[in-house]
Amino acid sequence: MTSLEVGLSSETYSHLLHNYIKSKQLAQAMKILEEMPPSDISFSRFLQACVDRGDMDMALRAWDLIDKKGHKKQAILYNHMIKGFGKQGNIKEAFDLIKEMESSGLMSSSDTLCNVLDVCLMVSEVDRAFEIGMDLYKRGHPLNLSRAARLIHSLSIERRVDESFQGPDYPHVLPPSPPSVFASSLESRVGANTGICHDLIDLATECSSPNKILQVYDCIQQRDIKIDTFHRHALVSLLCQMDAFVFAQEAMNGLAMGPQRANAESYLELVGAGFRAGSSEECLAIVKEFIQIAPRARRPTIDFFNFCLRGFRVLKDSSSCLAVFDLLEEEESLEADNQSHSLLVSCLLECKKYSRALMCYERMIELNFQPGSDLMNTYIECLAASKNPEHHELAWGMYLRALRAGHMKASSHVAMYDSCTVHARIGRLTEVAHHMGEARTAELGKKRLEALARARKILESAPGQDLYTKKARSQSDASRNSRTPVVSSKTTCVCRCFPAMT
Known part of the structure; x- marks a missing residue:
């Protein structure tokens, strides 16, 4: 018996549709839907039932029926279909309906989009999931x-x-x-x-x-x-790379004092960020903290100490440099190496702590460590800048040694040249000028050229006063190789003839 024969009312059709849907007889419900007048409510109920049961074939039949009956598709009907395709993992069909819906001037609900987003994430459709997320954010959801x-x-x-x-x-x-x-x-x-x-x-x-x-x-x-601890240390590292020293300290303070906090790499990066921030005092405190809490299996290495010595040298903090060196010597399983001694001596020289620097240098030599290129040039430049004649003699000895080793920097030539001028060592002055010319290291300025001209004039008029006779050179070598500098008697005579240049 059909509706045309009996002439059922809309309410009767709705009641029959509801009962068939409730009893999960979707085929019978579809027949009622085909015969009854179209309405958003009836199609919505039927589509929702299909989606809940996962029967998208029946849902597509109803979807086509909407077009056949000339009924306008509303947002709620699109939402049911989109949700159904999403639940089945048919992302392409779901997105096609979303675009069709938007082109019709309709907007899918946030719940529907969230359901599709969940499916996108399950099937690794990350691009589409991100697109939905951005769409929801723009809508204020x-x-x-x-x-x-x-x-x-x-x-x-x-x-x-x-x-x-x-x-x-x-x-x-x-x-x-x-x-x-x-x-x-x-x-x-x-x-x-x-x-x-x-x-x-x-x-x-x-x-x-x-x-x-x-x-x-x-x-x-x-x-x-x-x-967790792993990500806390990773966060500290990232903040240090950003030179956010204060934030990195705060992040580190999120870990309790103990073995979990004693991560050498984190402390190394934290100290490095502190050096870049110029926070010398805080860096020393961090070094002491690490040494205090580090377990036996994760004690600081010689590379860690040398890194700290290098940093304090850059900051020209001789007291902290000495403190770190003392901490290094207190470590039972470590001994200061050539680099450790060189960094300490260089820092002291650059901070004009000459007496302490020379004491540390003597100890370094006693331990059979030899100065490298960096220390040689630092030694020359720093002692040459001093107005102490003994420091000049020591700088000269190292200058000759660096020349033989081929480690001379242009700045060391210039420093030695100016020291010879200040101390009126005219023979040495001409020799340095000769080496500078051979190495083509630096252009001599007006004042230096004037000093060189005076020196040559004196040497030409009084060749007997040339410091660089065989005997004088042997005395210079003796000065370099002994702890007490040897000063030639001829030096005094020459100094009277050659006024100091400032």
Whole structure:
């Protein structure tokens, strides 16, 4: 019996449709739908039933029936179909309907898009998931923390740095947000935030993108998010790479004093950031802290100490340099090497701590360590700048040694030249000028040329006063090889003839 024969009313059709849908007789419900007048409610009920049962073939029959009956498709009908395709993993069909819907001037619901986003993430359609997330954000419906965490995790797995750190939810997920965002319990909320922070820290580390990490650090600090020890050290490293020394210290302070905190790489990077920030006092405190808490199996290495000595040398902090050297000597399993001694002596010389520098240098020689190129030139330049005649003699001895070793820098030639001028060593002055000419190291200025001309004139008029006779050279060598500088008697005579140049 058909509706045409009996002339059923709309209410009767609706009642029959409802009963067939309720009893899951979709085929019978479809027959009623074909005969009854079209309405949004009836099609919506039927499509929802098809989606709930996963019968998209029957849903497509009803979808075609809407066109046959000339009924206009409304947003609610599109949402049912999109949701159904999404549940089946038919992402292409779902997106085609979304585009068709938008071209008709309709807007899919946020719930529908969230369902499609979930499916996209399940089937690794990360591009489409991100597109949906951005669409929801533009509508003012950001993802909840759970979806945001899963989206960010998927993006980070594919190393999508920009999308991960500039995702649609960050105005709500990362920076401080109103309490309404945290609809879930405290436990799940912390878990979601912790997961997001862990993923972003991993991504920034693996993709060498420390510039992205500050907003994550801000989130951790603002919300007191608990991250594990591994990611805490990774965060410290990233902040140090950004030269955010203060933030890196705060991040490190999130770890309790003990073996878990004693990570050599983290302390090395933290000290390096402190050196770049010029925080000498704080760097020394960090070094002492690491030495204090480091377990036996993870004691600081000689490279760590040399790195610290080099940093304090750059900062020209001789007291801290000495303190670190003392800490090195207190280490039972370590001994200062050539580089350690050289860095200490160089720092003391550059800070004009000449007496202490020479004592440390003597000890270095006693231990059979030999100065390298850097120390030779530092030794020459620093002692040559002193107006002490004994320092000049020591600088001259090292100058001759560096010449033989081929380690001379242009700045050392110039420093020695000026020292010879100040101390009126005219024979040495001409010899330095000769070596500078051979090495073509530097152009002599007007004053230096005038001093050289005077020196040559004196030597031509009084050749007997030339310091560089065989006997005088042997005395110079003796001065270089002994602890007490030997000063030639002829030096005094020449000094009277050659006034000091300032």
